[in-house]
Amino acid sequence: MTQRTGLLDRLPDRKGLDRIWGVLPAARLVGGSVRDLLADVPVHDLDLATPEPPEEVQRRLEDAGIRVIPTGLSHGTVTAVLDGVPYEITTLRRDAETDGRHAVVVWTQDWAEDAARRDFTINAMSLDRHDRLHDYFGGQEDLRKRQVRFVGDAPCRIAEDALRALRFFRFDARYGNGIPDPAACKAVSEHLKLIETLSAERVASELLRILSGPRVAETITAMAAVGLLQVILPDPDLAALNRMLNCDAPANPLLRLFALCHENSRELPGRLKLSNADAARIEVWASDRPVLSPGMSDDDLRRLRAEQDLDQLVERSWLYQARLVGTPDSTWDRFRSGLQALPQPHFPLSGRDALAQGILPGPGMGQWLKKGRDWWMTQGCLPDRTQCLAYLAGYP
Template identity: 75%
Template structure:
């Protein structure tokens, strides 16, 4: 289906796009940029497709004085940079071979062939320089009806790339409404064995994006029903995640992942190949130390501020609230407000002070500083430098 759309008028600045069209007049906007223009949401990337081979695309752009980055020539993709804005331009493709992870592609000049290899109907539309919308599989109607469907046969699309099983739920959460497409769910349930062919990094990227998105309780429940959740995560407990969501906790995807897999958190880092920083956050949340309590005194709060970063303490407070009440709780809100208003305590002594008191570098200095710090902590992190020195001097 082709129709005049009026979509180009929604773009605040088309200068870079028009320049590309002057060089590649057959190119079209494709994929997410067209989908989001139709949906009336912010468009972050303007991706294009074109019938010209990638080498020709690169040559034409460079001859016109445009900076070109060969970001994926073997896959037909170059990136043109105009006024510091990147435009990804990909040659029309068809799949020659697929193995559930990667595809061997060949160039084509057939727009329908290129659209047919895309995942969902709402991602298979294109928009040309004349503002004509090209919609080969009913994506416009699906978007209007808030329905996410695979292009063609769902099982075939998943067989081409198993990650599409996760992508389906991410897109359904954002662009769908109500129960997810039955044919898609049946195809995903029937091809769970392909998930094992995916890298942990690709799975982690998708699940974290799902956890950052809308309609999360519904989406996780649907993933559990088809068996996908149990395949990708260790010991998932949707009820635990729902308790966190019911508390109106911040939309931190890693925090939500931890709540979902709290009893399997010791496996999360290795299972999903998370970064060292993310693994450190999960380890801190798993330890449940130092103990958080609503009846904490100001001295207790100062000690907490010394023992852990503010970010970790606040995150742990949400997890504890979810565990204990699973609902909005003014007492926990007050606890976080008190914690965040508390100035960061700093132990006032250092190695220089030890040397000034005649303590030699080595184990003795470490013991001297630990003794002073333990006393300072016991006093609520309030004594100043002079008081700490007086205490240590009195022990000699």
């Protein structure tokens, strides 16, 4: 189906797009940009497809004075950069071979053939420079009905790329009506073995996007119902995740992932190949030290601030609240407010002060500083440098 629309008028700035169309008049906007224009939500990336082969696309753009980055020539993709804004341009393709993880593609001149290799009907539409919408698989109607369906045969789409099983639930959470497509769910449940062929990094990226999106509880429950969640995570605890969500905690996907797998959280970094920073954060949460409790005095809160990073303390407070309360709670709100209101305490002595006291570098210096810091902590992290030195006078 082809029809004229007013979608291009919804773009806040189309100068870069018009310049590309001046060089590649057959190109069309594709995928998410068209979907989101139709849904009347902000469009973040303007991706295009075109019948010309990638080398020809690059030559034409460069001849027009447009900066080009050959981001994926073997996959038919170049990126045009205009006024600092990237536009990804991909040659029309069809899959020659697929193995559930990667596809071997060949170029085509057929827009319908290119659309047929896309995942969902709502992502298979295109929009040309004349503001005409090209919709080969009923994506506009599905978007209107809030239905997320695979293009063509759902099992085939998943067999081509098993990550689409996770993508289905991510898109259904954002664009669906709350009842996942039965054909899609059946196809996912029948192809769970393919998930094991995916790289952990790809799975983790998609899962964290699901956990940061809308309708998290419904989506995770639907994933568990088809067995997908259990393939990805060790003994997921949906009740614990729901307690976290019920607390109205910030939409931190890593925190939600930890709540979902709190009993086996130390397995997560290796299982999902998380970054070192995320692995370190999970280790802090799993160690559960220092202990947190609402109603702590200001001295207690300063001690906490001296022991641990403020962000980690606040994150851990949500884990405590979810575990112990499971609902919004003013006492934990006051606890976080109290933590954040206090200035960051810093122990006022250093090795230079020890040297000035005639203490040489080595174990003795470490013991001297530790004794001073322990006393400073017992005093609520309030004594200044002079007071700490007075306490340590004559030691060792």
